[in-house]
Amino acid sequence: MGRRKKMVEHVTELMDKPEFIRNIGTVAHIDHGKTTFSDNLLAGAGMISSELAGEQLFMDFDEEEQRRGITIDSATVSMVHQYEGQDYLINLIDTPGHVDFGGDVTRAMRAVDGAVVLVDAVEGPMPQTETVLRQALRENVTPILFINKVDRLINEIKLTPADMQMRLGLVIDKVNKIVKGLKPNDYDRLKLDPTVGKVAFGSALNNWAISIPYMKKTGIGFKEIIELCQAEKQNELAIKCPLHVVMNDMIIKFLPSPVKAQQERIKVIWHGDKESDIGKSMINVDRGGKIALMITDITTDPHAGEVASGRLFSGTLERGKEVFISGMPNANRIQSVGLFMGPERIECEKIPAGNIVAVTGLTDAIVGSTASSDKSMTPFESIRHVSEPVMTVAVEAKHMKDLPKLVEVLRQVAKEDPTLKVMINQ
The missing domain is CATH 3.40.50.300 (P-loop containing nucleotide triphosphate hydrolases)
Structure with a gap:
């Protein structure tokens, strides 16, 4: 220990x-x-x-x-x-x-x-x-x-x-x-x-x-x-x-390092105004700038609920801060921030730009979305997958009373993995 x-x-x-x-x-x-x-x-x-x-x-x-x-x-x-x-x-x-x-x-x-x-x-x-x-x-x-x-x-x-x-x-x-x-x-x-x-x-x-x-x-x-x-x-x-x-x-x-890499990578993965405050903040890995977080993974913790992880390009994440998820009208409040150590999530008081982070409280987030303290921030370029879905499977609940559970699970899986396309016939 x-x-x-x-x-x-x-x-x-x-x-x-x-x-x-x-x-x-x-x-x-x-x-x-x-x-x-x-x-x-x-x-x-x-x-x-x-x-x-x-x-x-x-x-x-x-x-x-x-x-x-x-x-x-x-x-x-x-x-x-x-x-x-x-x-x-x-x-x-x-x-x-x-x-x-x-x-x-x-x-x-x-x-x-x-x-x-x-x-x-x-x-x-x-x-x-x-x-x-x-x-x-x-x-x-x-x-x-x-x-x-x-x-x-x-x-x-x-x-x-x-x-x-x-x-x-x-x-x-x-x-x-x-x-x-x-x-x-x-x-x-x-x-x-x-x-x-x-x-x-x-x-x-x-x-x-x-x-x-x-x-x-x-x-x-x-x-x-x-x-x-x-x-x-x-x-x-x-x-x-x-x-x-x-x-x-x-x-x-x-x-x-992030200091060197973000000068070049931001030009490729973000198509907003590089001369804007948030553009300069990302290029300079500014911990004091507005939050710019690219969510690359979502997992479910049995105790903490959904954990969104990704790369923090600008700003500092800490508990209680509010961020906007691209395409969503209302702010989400950060419940906790931390780092992954394999199967464990280690909570921290705050995490600055340049790190790979794990955050709870972002209920509107899906894999590939942008989280920012600036509601008007141009989202990061969408992640383009090399392979497309090639197989279709139809599933149905054995008992009608289980249908809401099935729908909920399918929606959660689709949220965690954007390569999976889920269509629900109402």
């Missing part, structure tokens, strides 16, 4: 310093290792046991996710990492990889500024890799690359150091080809260049990662990696080049 309380205190201290915040998401094809990867970052931050990292799947806390062994809903967690003597707050969203839950990825990309793209070293980039990259780049999100399951190239495919380098080079080239095809004008800035450190290789399950700059720093090369993997000493690799250190350093060095 003491460690957890200390972590929460540390997180709340850093919330107020947007230059030291990184809002990131993990994206990948299904089963390429996102949730296992997230476990490693959480273990490095002291939030779960390092022995369980890679096996606990902390972010898959829903019963259905545990039963199926896949991520269904995006999950958010805040943690602290020290880089070059400075503490940084990393707000991480672990997204689903299955195409059926692609709407969650699209919505998560609106809340983050950077993305860790994971690719299986054996399978290489898959169709969903391209889809999630498209979703990220459309939202002006900056990517870095982690090539996972490298130990399989050694122990299963038995590649030599030269062959392994060639195989990894091909994976990087394929991902860069996708980036260039989607953002040709921005390719020089977005190119995933392993020589500068925008690419890492490793095994999330075995808790290790390495990048070319880290190879130079530690003296560990492909030859040593192959020898240790073949000798079943990957635990030594996890000590010499722990995944959480290598990847969090990459995240902080190459992915932008």
